[in-house]
Amino acid sequence: MAGMSGRSRWLIAAAVVMIGAFGWLLYGGLDKNVVFFLTPKELLAKGTSGYEVPVRLGGQVKPKSVQWDSTSSDLRFVLTDGAGDVTVHAKGMPPQMFRDGMGVIVEGRYGRDNVFQSNSLMVKHSNEYHPPKPGESPQEAYKTLIKVSGA
Amino acid sequence: MTAPAPAPNDLPRPGYWPWFGAFAFLFIVATQATGLVTSIPDRDMGDLQKIMYVHVPAAWIMSLTFAVVLWYSFLYLWKQRENDDLKAAAAAEVGSAFCGLTLILGMIWGRPAWGVWWAWDARLTSTLVLFLIFVGYLAMRAFVEDPHRRAQWSAAVGIMGAINVPIVYMSVRWWRTLHQVQSSPATVDSWYVFNLRANAFAFLFVMIYFIRQRYVAARYERAAELAVQAVALGRD
The missing domain is CATH 1.20.5 (Single alpha-helices involved in coiled-coils or other helix-helix interfaces)
Structure with missing residues (x-):
């Protein structure tokens, strides 16, 4: 050739x-510069320029902060990165794995009332995969959350 | 560019390959069944975790397949042997299929786990780019008639596409993404790890068999083309 x-x-x-x-x-x-989401600390550091702009916010669901109202499908919780806390308000059923301590990313706007109005909620899974501990059954955490908060 | 038509003796023969193919398919059925039946549902996502037995091995073996494309693309540019181009193209076909499988299974997992089918984070976007580059590679091969030029262009696109593989791999570490970072045996239950590795070998065997089959098919196609050309040119 x-x-x-x-x-x-x-x-x-x-x-x-x-x-x-x-x-x-x-x-x-x-x-x-192009990160998929900001952390609560980064959002709070923006001060007033952080208000009312579309943004994704990621962190962990602060334990014991979840309030779920099943009649109005209202979900409130605190998103934390350890250094900053932001209260989040979302509508609708959270994804299957939403629970205390779970990584979560919300899309929406941070309101001047210091509540983040989320129009989309994503659960960020960690890289850990384990069977349930003895006595636990899988996904129990989720069912418990809905039962307790919804009752 | 008319190379003489190869004698039928030069074409690859089946040999033990049908046996290897049968083994590869039985093996993947066995490892998938073992994963589905024996692994205990994950504590967070239950049976959803089992999608990883396709998604993760498909992603691993896809990376390896594109490394094969890289190798034969360089070899073609260096030695200018047509067979190396056909091997690279066979690997690109298989790699694209595995990449598509990775994306689709990832989306099926993401909908219940993340709550969304898709997110434009660095991992998902770079994987989609990788997929599109190799779909483009295959489309381009269908449009370029001259085998020599087709091989050169393919090698260039194949090398560029393969460069994307480490970017896809590192994307979850370089950028903040929705997709989780790589797991390791320290973060995954040992029985899940065993099933992942068994399925990775199964995908590897299937990948080898597929590349071989597509390569043989391409060789026969080329031989048929050359035979038709020889007749058209009035040579015997």
Whole structure:
């Protein structure tokens, strides 16, 4: 087979440059600035500029802070990163794994009443997978939450 | 660019490969069944955890498959052997299928676990980009007629696509994502780890068999093309 012609060399070089530029656009600009969510500490540090702008907020559900009203589907809880606490208000049934201590990301706006109005709630799963401890059955935490808070 | 049509003797023969294929499929059925039946439901997500026996091995083996694409793409650029291009393309097909499987199973897991089918975080986005690059690779091969040029372009795209693999892997560490960081045997129950590894081997065997089959098919297609060309050109 013949070696590469000048033209195909040029085409390969062009393809490499194009794909390289594409990759740089995608990843180069990301760096630390593009994060999927802010932590409560980072949101609170923004002060008044943090109010009423669409943002994602991520942290852990502060234990014993969950209030669930099953008749109005109102969910209130405190989201914490250890350094800052933000009260979150959400509508609708939380995902299956929502519970105390779980990582959660909410999408919405931080209101001037210092309550974060969430229109979307995601549970961030950790990288841990374990069977239930003896005596526990899987997903019991979830059922307990709904039963206790909803009763 | 008319290489002489290879004699039928030069084409790959089945040999023991059908046996290997049968073994690979029996093995994956066995490991999937073991995972589904024997592992105790996870304490947080119950039986949903078992999706990891497809999602995670598919993702691991996908990365390995794209490494095969990288290897044969370099080899083609270096040696200019058509068979290396066909091997790279066979691996790209299999890798794309595994990448699609990773994405779809991840979405099916994400809907109940996260509460959303999709999020534009760095892990999910970079995996989608990887998938699209290799779908583009396969589409491009269908459109470029000249085998030599097709092979050169494929090698360039294949190498660039494979460079994306470590970015996908590191994305959960470099950027803050919805997707969890990599688990390790320290964070996963040992029986789950065993099942994950068994399924990873099963996917590996299936991957090897698939690449081999697609490569053989490509060789026969090329031989048929060359035979047709030879007839059209009036050569015997």
